Amino acid sequence: MRIKEHPILEFNPGKKVKFTLDEIEMEGYEGEPIASALVAAGVKVLSRSIKYHRPRGFFCAIGKCSSCLMKVNGIPNVRTCVTKLEEGMKIETQKGKGDFN
Amino acid sequence: MLEKTGIPIDDDLKKVIPDKKRLAKGPVVIIECFQKIPCDPCAISCKFGAIKPFKDINDLPQVDFNKCTGCGICISACPGLAIFVIDKNYSEKESLVKLPYEMLPLPEKGKEVYALDRAGKIVSKAKVVRVQKIKNKTNIISISVPKNMAMKVRSIKVEDKNQ
Amino acid sequence: MRETDIAIIGGGPAGLSAAIYAASLGAKITLIDDGLELGGQLIKQTHKFFGSEAQFAGIRGIEIAKKLIQEIERCKNIELITNATVTGYYEDEVITIIQGADGNIMKKLKAQRIIVATGASENMLPFINNDLPGVYGAGAVQTLMNLYGVVPGNNVLMVGAGNIGLIVSYQLLQAGIKVEAIVEALPKIGGYLVHASKIRRLGVPIYTSHSLKEVYGTDWVEKAVISKVNKNFEFIPETEKELEVDTICLAVGLSPLSDLLWQAGCQMKYIVELGGYVALRDDHMKSSLDNIYIAGDVAGIEEASSAMLEGKIAGLNAAVSLGYRVDNFLELNINLRKELKELRANPLSEKVKIGLEKALIKREVD
Ligand SMILES: Cc1cc2nc3c(=O)[nH]c(=O)nc-3n(C[C@H](O)[C@H](O)[C@H](O)COP(=O)(O)OP(=O)(O)OC[C@H]3O[C@@H](n4cnc5c(N)ncnc54)[C@H](O)[C@@H]3O)c2cc1C
Ligand code: SF4
Ligand code: SF4
Ligand code: FES
Numbered sequence: 001m002r003i004k005e006h007p008i009l010e011f012n013p014g015k016k017v018k019f020t021l022d023e024i025e026m027e028g029y030e031g032e033p034i035a036s037a038l039v040a041a042g043v044k045v046l047s048r049s050i051k052y053h054r055p056r057g058f059f060c061a062i063g064k065c066s067s068c069l070m071k072v073n074g075i076p077n078v079r080t081c082v083t084k085l086e087e088g089m090k091i092e093t094q095k096g097k098g099d100f101n
Numbered sequence: 102m103l104e105k106t107g108i109p110i111d112d113d114l115k116k117v118i119p120d121k122k123r124l125a126k127g128p129v130v131i132i133e134c135f136q137k138i139p140c141d142p143c144a145i146s147c148k149f150g151a152i153k154p155f156k157d158i159n160d161l162p163q164v165d166f167n168k169c170t171g172c173g174i175c176i177s178a179c180p181g182l183a184i185f186v187i188d189k190n191y192s193e194k195e196s197l198v199k200l201p202y203e204m205l206p207l208p209e210k211g212k213e214v215y216a217l218d219r220a221g222k223i224v225s226k227a228k229v230v231r232v233q234k235i236k237n238k239t240n241i242i243s244i245s246v247p248k249n250m251a252m253k254v255r256s257i258k259v260e261d262k263n264q
Numbered sequence: 265m266r267e268t269d270i271a272i273i274g275g276g277p278a279g280l281s282a283a284i285y286a287a288s289l290g291a292k293i294t295l296i297d298d299g300l301e302l303g304g305q306l307i308k309q310t311h312k313f314f315g316s317e318a319q320f321a322g323i324r325g326i327e328i329a330k331k332l333i334q335e336i337e338r339c340k341n342i343e344l345i346t347n348a349t350v351t352g353y354y355e356d357e358v359i360t361i362i363q364g365a366d367g368n369i370m371k372k373l374k375a376q377r378i379i380v381a382t383g384a385s386e387n388m389l390p391f392i393n394n395d396l397p398g399v400y401g402a403g404a405v406q407t408l409m410n411l412y413g414v415v416p417g418n419n420v421l422m423v424g425a426g427n428i429g430l431i432v433s434y435q436l437l438q439a440g441i442k443v444e445a446i447v448e449a450l451p452k453i454g455g456y457l458v459h460a461s462k463i464r465r466l467g468v469p470i471y472t473s474h475s476l477k478e479v480y481g482t483d484w485v486e487k488a489v490i491s492k493v494n495k496n497f498e499f500i501p502e503t504e505k506e507l508e509v510d511t512i513c514l515a516v517g518l519s520p521l522s523d524l525l526w527q528a529g530c531q532m533k534y535i536v537e538l539g540g541y542v543a544l545r546d547d548h549m550k551s552s553l554d555n556i557y558i559a560g561d562v563a564g565i566e567e568a569s570s571a572m573l574e575g576k577i578a579g580l581n582a583a584v585s586l587g588y589r590v591d592n593f594l595e596l597n598i599n600l601r602k603e604l605k606e607l608r609a610n611p612l613s614e615k616v617k618i619g620l621e622k623a624l625i626k627r628e629v630d
Contacts (some may be wrong), residue, residue, distance in 0.1 A: 003415055004440075005205055006438065008203065011412075018491070026469075028589075036408055041525045045397050056395050057305060057397025057398060058397075060404050061404030061405075062298075062385075062387045063298060063349070064521070080275070103590065105453065105458055106472075107457065109461065135457060136458070139316070139608075146322075157609060158609070158610075159609055159610035178322055179322075180312035182458065204466075221464060221467025256465040
């Protein structure tokens with residue numbers, strides 16, 4: 001969900017873009033972090049942990065904790081909280097350490 | 102108690118509420134700031150010298166109630182949202198409370214809102230007398246409340262039509 | 265290889281102030297920041313700041329950031345490298361910078377002086393299921409909400425009643441999000457009481473001597489259990505309370521981001537009052553190494569107001585150490601230090617002052 005109106009801030013989001021999460025089409029704003037577009041779309045689980053496959057969401061949102069690693073355009077372990085969303089990005093929930101396949 | 106709950110109690114408040122005589126005279130400021138913190142915009146904002154200049158940035162605000170006109174300028178200057186103006190004898194049965202408000206939706210003039218005490222509990226209804234939109238976005242809302250509520254009411258709750 | 269007089273790592277209030285000050289003396293500055301936008305913590309602070317007029321009191325954090333960034337943009341001798349992380353420090357005074365979404369651009373930079381102003385990272389708290397999605401750092405919640413306008417959750421439990429916990433709770437309310445409660449393990453509210461009062465009067469309860477014991481949920485947080493704690497922070501049996509929340513916001517302190525200072529071999533010390541390991545420094549904000557200065561939260565968790573002053577001190581002295589001149593150098597130093605001292609002359613800063621004393625390297629004389 002997105003904030004509709006705010007007493008202090010005005011949001012000037014970029015242009016609307018389409019991307020996919022595990023092949024499901026979604027929408028977000030160009031230039032916002034991938035993780036933010038996902039949370040806005042109601043997605044909370046970004047990856048599964050290596051050993052026990054526990055769900056992982058974001059935690060720090062400043063690129064410091066590696067809780068938000070996902071596969072982006074085929075590249076695993078991308079910090080989605082500090083990577084800007086672009087039109088047509090192919091995003092996948094990462095399982096464990098991630099791979100290039 | 103204030104340190105445990107965030108709610109000032111009578112012992113705190115009696116230090117900052119002017120005496121009956123001054124309250125009877127008209128609108129006057131009440132500054133509910135009880136802890137030494139590095140902060141001084143209130144003193145700088147008052148054009149009438151009612152809030153004494155700080156010697157040390159950590160001073161508590163000291164008010165000369167006789168100089169205070171109740172203009173309310175200091176309300177929106179305070180980052181702690183700790184300043185209120187009370188006009189005890191606004192009308193025969195009602196007092197006026199001016200308070201800082203940084204939430205949405207803004208109340209509408211003439212409409213009724215809920216009046217909340219320092220714990221956020223609804224204690225009465227209030228009528229919105231004035232809505233001042235301030236450039237720094239700490240808006241000032243003036244409400245009228247029953248006289249016995251003047252020292253209790255410190256916030257409002259506006260019904261959101263969209264919800 | 266690129267070369268510069270002073271490399272400044274981190275573009276928060278400390279780094280920005282250091283850059284402006286050092287640039288005004290004529291030094292060539294390269295400022296590197298890894299955020300998507302410059303400004304560090306400031307760009308998420310929608311509340312009006314405390315402090316004195318000189319330190320922008322009464323102005324909202326976001327506005328302070330704008331002012332500083334505008335000044336930076338006016339300085340021709342400041343080069344900006346943004347969305348770029350400094351990943352390493354090498355003995356020959358070279359730092360490595362990784363840039364780009366997938367980190368595929370690497371740059372090397374040789375700098376005569378380095379000012380480390382990397383800020384801090386948020387602390388975690390041990391409780392059952394603390395790895396579930398929905399458990400977020402307070403700063404992260406702020407980033408989503410205030411920078412990108414995204415609602416992080418619908419019902420929030422805030423853990424920690426220091427200034428950050430109190431302020432972020434208020435900001436959640438401003439974004440139209442419900443805050444169920446604030447829990448604080450200490451018997452007293454640690455943040456400014458004016459912040460506490462303004463949240464209280466909007467109906468958010470603050471439970472002191474309480475902590476978060478456990479959260480439940482299959483794939484994300486669905487419930488939280490809070491409980492009273494005793495003086496030793498042990499849970500008191502039979503005092504549990506269940507809260508229906510989908511988000512836990514942790515505001516349980518920050519730790520200085522000091523990795524680069526370790527790598528560089530600065531003398532480090534664990535100082536609990538400053539939030540963790542910090543580099544020892546003299547009153548010019550110079551570390552034990554002659555070419556490395558520090559400023560802001562990385563030097564000890566404090567405030568933006570003190571971060572800006574420390575940044576100015578570091579910027580001034582780093583530039584002067586390279587031979588750049590300013591007329592009233594001694595006086596400037598004294599005045600900046602005096603401002604810092606005034607800022608810290610309140611009971612809430614006692615702890616920080618004890619910590620700073622432990623971190624100080626005494627210099628001979630100016
Ligand atoms: C909710 C909240 C409310 C606050 N309220 C107030 C207040 O009212 N008044 C006040 O004075 N202070 C307040 N503060 C504190 C203030 O924001 C911080 O003390 C201040 O921002 C510290 O400044 P800094 O420059 O040291 O660090 P930061 O602002 O954290 O900036 C550090 C920057 O360095 C970057 N960085 C880190 N590592 C690297 C690297 N390796 N390479 C490149 N870049 C890097 C980071 O991305 C960041 O942009 C508040 C803080 C919070 C979280
Ligand atoms: S209400 Fe007006 S006169 Fe009174 S203290 Fe505030 S600014 Fe000064
Ligand atoms: S401006 Fe507000 S918070 Fe600051 S000292 Fe004055 S009354 Fe207290
Ligand atoms: S959420 Fe911590 S690195 Fe992205």
